[in-house]
Amino acid sequence: MLVEIQNLRIRFPTATDHSDAVRNVSLTLGQEKLGIVGESGSGKSLTARSILRLLPSNAVVSADRLAFDGIDVMRADEMVLRRIRGARAGLILQDPKFSLNPVMTAGAQIAEAWRVHRGGGRKLAMRAAIDLLAQVQIRDPQHVAQAYPHELSGGMGQRVMIAMMLAPDPELLIADEPTSALDATVQAEILRLIEDLVSRRGMGLILISHDLPLVSHFCDRVAVMYAGRVVEELAAADLTRARHPYTRGLLECLPTLSHQKRRLAVMQRDPSWLEP
C-alpha cells in the first residue's frame, strides 16, 4: 500500500476547548486514483496533507497508523520527511499564481526541482525541464521555459506546476483543488492531463475537490467527507447509487444543463450525520 491512514484525528486548540477538524478517518491508497470530496471545512485538505505532515503548527495529530509506502510518517523526523516531500509525493495546489516563484522563470524553477532531487549540472537540468514541459503538453516548451509566472495564463501556470512536481518522478501526486481557479475548458484539459500522466507513470493520485460529478470522471474511487468524517466511500462508477443523504444532497443541489430544475434542492443537514 502506498498510503495507509488508520483512525486519523486532527484537532485544533481553541480559547476554551478544542475543535475536531478530522475525526477517525481511515483510508488506503495503492496505485489508483482516489477522489476526496467535501465542502470547505470538511477536513479533506488536512487529511491529504497529513500524509506529508504539512499541517499548521498548532494542529494536534493522532493516528493508529499514518504511513507512506511503509514509512511511519507520525514518527519520522524532518530528514526522512524531506525524502518523501516533493521527492516521492508531489503536491499541486489551487492557484499557480501563489505556488510559483514570481521572480524565477518557469524553466529555472523546474530545473531547480530536478537538481535538488536528482543532482546533475545546470545544462542537464534545463534540458530535463524543457522535456518535462513538453510532457505536460506545452506546445512551445523552449519559449515557456524562458517565461516568468506572470506571463503565463492560469492553465499554463498549472502545467508548469505539474511539470515541476513530476521532475523527481514521484510515486504519489496529491492535487488539492488543482483546477478551481480555472475555466471549465481549461479545467477539463488539466484534469485529463493529470489523469493521463498518473496512469502512464503508474502513480497514485489523491484528487481533492468540492465538485463531486467532476471528480467521478477522473478517479477510480471517491471518499465523501462531512464535518471531518468520511461518510461514504464508493467506486466512482457507483456514484448515482450513493446511499448517504449528504452525498445525494451534493448531487441534487447542482443546477444542470441537461434537465431543468424549477428550484434547486437545498440540503437539509441532519445532526445524525455527525455521529460515527
Added chain:
Amino acid sequence: MIEIDGLSVRFGRTEAVKAISFSVAQGESFGIVGESGSGKSTVLRALSGLNPDWTGRMSVDGQALTRRRSKDFYRRVQMVFQDPYGSLHPRQTVDRLLSEPLLVHRMDNVERRIMRGLNEVALPTSIRFRYPHQLSGGQRQRVAIARALMAEPQVLLLDEPTSALDVSVQAEVLNLLSDLQQAHGLTYILVSHNLAVVAHLCGRIGVMQSGELVELLSADDLRAGRTRHPHTAALRELSIELEEPETA
C-alpha cells in the same frame, strides 16, 4: 431596461470588448457566459461605471449613460462580486456595511431597513454586529447581496456570484436570487463561466469569445442544443459531459 449598442472597451492597444450589442427587458435575467479573458466581466464593469474607457451607447431605464454617472444611477444599479471576502470591508461590521449605502443615499429608517435587509436574505439578526471574517462564505455572500439591495435598486449586476461557494451554498444563493427577483421585479445581468448556473437563472444568454458576442440564444435553445456558433456548442458539450456523474 438596459440597452447596449456597439459597446467597445479598450485597455491600451487591446480591445477587450468589441462592439457588442444586446438589450435586457425590465424584470428579465440576462446571462453572459465565456471563458476567462472573453470580456464578460469587462462588460459589467463598463455598465456599472467602474471602467470609464468605453465607447458606444448604453442606457438604463431610458437614460443614456455618460462617463460620469449621477448619484441616482449608483443607487439604481448595484453590483455583487465573486468573492465577498474581497468586496466587504474587513474592519466593518455587518451593521456598518449595510448602513453605508443608506447614509450615502440619505435614506431614512436605517434601523428598520437593516433588519428588513437581513431578514430578506435569510440571515439571523444575531450576525448584525459581526465582522466579515466571523461569517461563513455563504453568509458573506448574503451580506453582499443584502447590501446591494439596501438602496432599493432596479438592476443587479452579478459577477460570478456563486463561483467561490460550495455547491450546497450555491443552491441556496441561486434560490435566494430567484426569490428576490420575484419579490422586487429586479432586472439581472449574470456573468459566469458555469453554463448550468446561467441557464438556471436566466432566460436569455449571450456567449462571448475574445471580446465578441458570438451568439445570443434562449436558455431553452441552449439546453436543447439548438446552437449556431461552434464555440457555444463546444461550451455546451463540455458542460453536459462533466456535470453528470460517471456511470459504469
